[in-house]
Amino acid sequence: xxxxxxxxxxxxxxxxxxxxxxxxxxxxxxxxxxxxxxxxxxxxxxxxxxxxxxxxxxxxxxxxxxxxxxxxxxxxxxxxxxxxxxxxxxxxxxxxxxxxxxxxxxxxxxxxxxxxxxxxxxxxxxxxxxxxxxxxxxxxxxxxxxxxxxxxxxxxxxxxxxxxxxxxxxxxxxxxxxxxxxxxxxxxxxxxxxxxxxxxxxxxxxxxxxxxxxxxxxxxxxxxxxxxxxxxxxxxxxxxxxxxxxxxxxxxxxxxxxxxxxxxxxxxxxxxxxxxxxxxxxxxxxxxxxxxxxxxxxxxxxxxxxxxxxxxxxxxxxxxxxxxxxxxxxxxxxxxxxxxxxxxxxxx
Amino acid sequence: xxxxxxxxxxxxxxxxxxxxxxxxxxxxxxxxxxxxxxxxxxxxxxxxxxxxxxxxxxxxxxxxxxxxxxxxxxxxxxxxxxxxxxxxxxxxxxxxxxxxxxxxxxxxxxxxxxxxxxxxxxxxxxxxxxxxxxxxxxxxxxxxxxxxxxxxxxxxxxxxxxxxxxxxxxxxxxxxxxxxxxxxxxxxxxxxxxxxxxxxxxxxxxxxxxxxxxxxxxxxxxxxxxxxxxxxxxxxxxxxxxxxxxxxxxxxxxxxxxxxxxxxxxxxxxxxxxxxxxxxxxxxxxxxxxxxxxxxxxxxxxxxxxxxxxxx
Amino acid sequence: xxxxxxxxxxxxxxxxxxxxxxxxxxxxxxxxxxxxxxxxxxxxxxxxxxxxxxxxxxxxxxxxxxxxxxxxxxxxxxxxxxxxxxxxxxxxxxxxxxxxxxxxxxxxxxxxxxxxxxxxxxxxxxxxxxxxxxxxxxxxxxxxxxxxxxxxxxxxxxxxxxxxxxxxxxxxxxxxxxxxxxxxxxxxxxxxxxxxxxxxxxxxxxxxxxxxxxxxxxxxxxxxxxxxxxxxxxxxxxxxxxxxxxxxxxxxxxxxxxxxxxxxxxxxxxxxxxxxxxxxxxxxxxxxxxxxxxxxxxxxxxxxxxxxxxxxxxxxxxxxxxxxxxxxxxxxxxx
Numbered sequence: 003x004x005x006x007x008x009x010x011x012x013x014x015x016x017x018x019x020x021x022x023x024x025x026x027x028x029x030x031x032x033x034x035x036x037x038x039x040x041x042x043x044x045x046x047x048x049x050x051x052x053x054x055x056x057x058x059x060x061x062x063x064x065x066x067x068x069x070x071x072x073x074x075x076x077x078x079x080x081x082x083x084x085x086x087x088x089x090x091x092x093x094x095x096x097x098x099x100x101x102x103x104x105x106x107x108x109x110x111x112x113x114x115x116x117x118x119x120x121x122x123x124x125x126x127x128x129x130x131x132x133x134x135x136x137x138x139x140x141x142x143x144x145x146x147x148x149x150x151x152x153x154x155x156x157x158x159x160x161x162x163x164x165x166x167x168x169x170x171x172x173x174x175x176x177x178x179x180x181x182x183x184x185x186x187x188x189x190x191x192x193x194x195x196x197x198x199x200x201x202x203x204x205x206x207x208x209x210x211x212x213x214x215x216x217x218x219x220x221x222x223x224x225x226x227x228x229x230x231x232x233x234x235x236x237x238x239x240x241x242x243x244x245x246x247x248x249x250x251x252x253x254x255x256x257x258x259x260x261x262x263x264x265x266x267x268x269x270x271x272x273x274x275x276x277x278x279x280x281x282x283x284x285x286x287x288x289x290x291x292x293x294x295x296x297x298x299x300x301x302x303x304x305x306x307x308x309x310x311x312x313x314x315x316x317x318x319x320x321x322x323x324x325x326x327x328x329x330x331x332x333x334x335x336x337x338x339x340x341x342x343x344x345x346x347x348x349x350x
Numbered sequence: 351x352x353x354x355x356x357x358x359x360x361x362x363x364x365x366x367x368x369x370x371x372x373x374x375x376x377x378x379x380x381x382x383x384x385x386x387x388x389x390x391x392x393x394x395x396x397x398x399x400x401x402x403x404x405x406x407x408x409x410x411x412x413x414x415x416x417x418x419x420x421x422x423x424x425x426x427x428x429x430x431x432x433x434x435x436x437x438x439x440x441x442x443x444x445x446x447x448x449x450x451x452x453x454x455x456x457x458x459x460x461x462x463x464x465x466x467x468x469x470x471x472x473x474x475x476x477x478x479x480x481x482x483x484x485x486x487x488x489x490x491x492x493x494x495x496x497x498x499x500x501x502x503x504x505x506x507x508x509x510x511x512x513x514x515x516x517x518x519x520x521x522x523x524x525x526x527x528x529x530x531x532x533x534x535x536x537x538x539x540x541x542x543x544x545x546x547x548x549x550x551x552x553x554x555x556x557x558x559x560x561x562x563x564x565x566x567x568x569x570x571x572x573x574x575x576x577x578x579x580x581x582x583x584x585x586x587x588x589x590x591x592x593x594x595x596x597x598x599x600x601x602x603x604x605x606x607x608x609x610x611x612x613x614x615x616x617x618x619x620x621x622x623x624x625x626x627x628x629x630x631x632x633x634x635x636x637x638x639x640x641x642x643x644x645x646x647x648x649x650x651x652x653x654x655x656x657x658x659x660x661x662x
Numbered sequence: 663x664x665x666x667x668x669x670x671x672x673x674x675x676x677x678x679x680x681x682x683x684x685x686x687x688x689x690x691x692x693x694x695x696x697x698x699x700x701x702x703x704x705x706x707x708x709x710x711x712x713x714x715x716x717x718x719x720x721x722x723x724x725x726x727x728x729x730x731x732x733x734x735x736x737x738x739x740x741x742x743x744x745x746x747x748x749x750x751x752x753x754x755x756x757x758x759x760x761x762x763x764x765x766x767x768x769x770x771x772x773x774x775x776x777x778x779x780x781x782x783x784x785x786x787x788x789x790x791x792x793x794x795x796x797x798x799x800x801x802x803x804x805x806x807x808x809x810x811x812x813x814x815x816x817x818x819x820x821x822x823x824x825x826x827x828x829x830x831x832x833x834x835x836x837x838x839x840x841x842x843x844x845x846x847x848x849x850x851x852x853x854x855x856x857x858x859x860x861x862x863x864x865x866x867x868x869x870x871x872x873x874x875x876x877x878x879x880x881x882x883x884x885x886x887x888x889x890x891x892x893x894x895x896x897x898x899x900x901x902x903x904x905x906x907x908x909x910x911x912x913x914x915x916x917x918x919x920x921x922x923x924x925x926x927x928x929x930x931x932x933x934x935x936x937x938x939x940x941x942x943x944x945x946x947x948x949x950x951x952x953x954x955x956x957x958x959x960x961x962x963x964x965x966x967x968x969x970x971x972x973x974x975x976x977x978x979x980x981x982x983x984x985x986x987x988x989x990x991x992x993x994x995x996x997x
Contacts, residue, residue, distance in 0.1 A: 055555075064473065089561045089563060091561065093559060098559040108571050110575055110650055119560055119562050119566070123562045157651050168556070175561075299678055300676055300678055301673070304678065306670060322675070329676075361840065364837055368837060372849060373849065486978060486985075487978065489977075489981055490980075492929055492932055492933065494932075495973065597936050615937060623848075627845050630842065630844075631845050
């Protein structure tokens with residue numbers, strides 16, 4: 003792995019809603035190195051997408067506020083960028099692929115034009131050059147008959163094909179960072195694998211860094227070098243893929259892994275779902291947000307937020323169980339023969 | 351496509367036929383139409399009518415004669431203007447109505463367009479509240495109230511523009527403005543809600559994520575998509591313009607179709623009333639038809655005949 | 663450090679699972695659909711103000727004519743064409759002066775003020791304006807209720823039976839939609855003599871179509887929705903299904919439509935009166951008052967202004983309230 007290219011530090015984002023202010027992201031920090039893939043995992047509403055959109059500064063200005071923190075891209079804080087400066091970053095330096103390919107393409111604009119738009123803006127290409135490059139991109143993402151497809155409208159494509167188009171659009175200007183927000187959630191399982199393979203293949207060719215946001219641990223196992231687990235707007239645990247799957251430290255991570263079926267597992271052992279539902283981030287109390295659902299909860303958890311504990315150079319966790327005063331608990335999660343490439347979904 | 355158009359034409363024909371049938375039977379019921387109340391007419395007039403409509407023949411025959419005449423563009427003869435043809439009167443009077451109606455649509459659509467866009471782009475700001483207020487007032491205050499006030503203050507009290515009559519171009523300004531209020535309100539409200547809807551779509555975020563300028567995002571991704579459904583308001587707008595001309599022309603003494611209509615009501619000149627009614631209906635039905643076809647051509651998602659293929 | 667280390671005492675490190683009942687408390691209690699809609703409406707200042715305004719206008723329409731001794735059709739030529747005069751409100755323009763600034767009351771030695779002035783027959787305009795409001799509101803309300811009745815039955819039957827019945831009923835509606843309602847209204851007024859009943863009838867000739875479409879659309883949409891299927895699978899009775907699920911969901915859009923029908927009917931009544939197809943004197947409606955006020959606008963502007971203000975207020979308030987209700991009922995706004 004290379005240099006750190008993107009570094010998010012202590013990011014706080016809040017929303018203004020009908021029912022008051024909601025703190026959707028509360029002190030998120032992570033680093034992304036060149037050429038690596040970071041997976042951000044969590045249930046719906048844990049603030050994954052908000053974090054991603056905050057990096058791109060695509061959150062609606064009227065209702066959201068970045069309260070605190072910094073987003074360093076190549077040592078420059080994106081949060082201090084003006085609108086025009088940010089436009090130069092988007093698409094060219096950092097690109098994004100969205101969850102639902104059915105709605106993320108403009109229905110009344112031809113595919114070709116949608117791909118060419120970014121190219122013409124960032125690389126000042128002529129119409130002809132942009133057209134050729136867009137055609138190349140379509141071929142790169144595996145769309146045959148590109149000439150005809152350039153003139154087609156989104157509704158003439160299937161879901162998987164549309165996601166390929168979206169990826170082609172995102173890659174058009176050779177971005178250094180690609181943020182993929184649940185890129186496969188809306189697709190059929192067979193198509194999911196194709197899209198993931200496509201992303202890996204492109205990453206190998208271009209050395210792009212990828213942040214993949216997902217609630218699918220199968221996708222994580224397939225794609226990620228490092229994993230960050232988010233809960234209620236915070237990263238509760240972060241580490242390498244191996245650390246997260248073999249030595250998880252946070253009860254929430256245990257819960258996530260336990261609720262996932264494994265191929266070689268004895269079927270008589272029941273899956274263990276996490277009890278309760280994700281908290282309403284608009285009404286959080288002082289303590290650890292996972293406390294109400296945590297099977298190992300202690301008095302301190304209700305009143306105080308735990309600190310970050312460094313387990314190894316790459317592995318961090320925020321949990322009171324790491325405190326020396328905490329009682330020893332039996333780790334429920336014992337990795338068996340290992341986990342690779344099976345798909346399951348947490349939350350939803 | 352062709353099949354769809356034929357189907358629509360079929361509907362158009364049926365609707366028109368129903369309206370024609372209703373007007374025919376109304377003619378039978380109302381006093382003072384050629385089919386009724388002959389004692390008010392001179393012998394010579396009666397004879398003319400008999401010859402033309404076959405009043406001594408069975409009802410069904412009269413009906414087909416009536417429809418046949420309509421198809422030839424003959425809407426009957428006026429009683430007020432002793433025997434002048436209704437078609438002639440309509441053609442004579444359509445000019446001023448078309449002028450103020452056209453100006454109102456043109457002016458109203460432009461103003462409404464910008465109000466709606468500003469309102470949506472500055473959602474929940476003073477600009478938004480301002481244009482929403484204008485739109486609600488425009489929707490709510492009846493055109494004859496607004497027209498009367500306009501005439502009283504601008505025409506009579508301050509004397510900025512001519513208050514009534516029809517002598518030169520300036521005379522068309524006040525009635526056009528009075529008519530356009532409804533257009534402004536309708537267009538502004540519609541564009542605002544469409545824009546807000548589109549602004550919340552994922553593809554707008556995708557467009558922004560490409561790093562293209564905000565102006566391009568708004569113009570080519572938001573406004574363009576928001577504008578497509580706006581042509582559907584043309585039908586309702588046509589109705590409100592027609593409704594409007596009836597009262598506005600009366601207020602400003604514009605010698606148009608609407609004024610003729612209200613005059614004819616006062617003197618019970620039913621053949622003119624029904625003639626203008628038929629004319630307005632046909633015009634409205636034609637506009638709705640054209641709007642339908644246009645929509646199918648402009649929106650690539652619609653394959654005519656198959657409906658929307660895609661909910662996105 | 664996210665907290666003061668001295669706060670964290672050893673005794674805090676004991677297992678302390680939350681009680682079941684407490685867990686439930688964490689999520690905010692769900693409120694009923696109606697209560698939530700009502701709360702949202704109250705937060706919408708414009709809609710709330712409009713609701714109050716409509717109530718005030720309705721009260722004035724009912725009790726206004728009783729507040730002075732004059733009858734709406736009582737002619738008194740001694741009192742003809744009196745400008746508005748309200749003792750104490752002279753500074754607001756209710757000063758009894760005509761357009762030339764002459765105090766007509768002093769000039770003609772009349773002591774009893776006419777609050778909104780009088781018309782050329784000496785009929786009291788305060789009484790007539792509120793009497794007219796009464797009639798206009800009555801027409802609007804009746805038209806809306808009858809629309810509702812026919813529309814709900816037609817739309818309900820169409821959606822409930824479906825299939826061929828629905829097909830035929832929808833073709834009929836499609837044709838009716840094609841006919842401009844203004845034209846039908848005018849034609850029907852021509853047959854029926856102008857009057858309150860005929861205006862209401864003419865209004866519902868086409869008015870119900872809209873309501874029928876909305877009811878049908880709502881019912882059809884709900885019929886296919888998963889939560890209905892879910893409660894059916896769970897064994898919900900027919901009555902419960904209709905009462906708890908169908909009705910609240912259909913009622914929202916229906917109420918909104920009624921809110922928009924009332925001002926439309928009031929507008930059409932006034933419109934018909936203005937072009938000479940409305941009520942005949944001495945009956946008063948807002949439309950006839952505006953029409954006759956308009957005739958004398960140059961010399962007696964007050965005759966136009968009061969009914970014009972009242973009708974505009976009614977239209978604005980119903981439109982704003984209708985918009986507010988639509989937002990309040992829209993489940994998409996629920997968070």
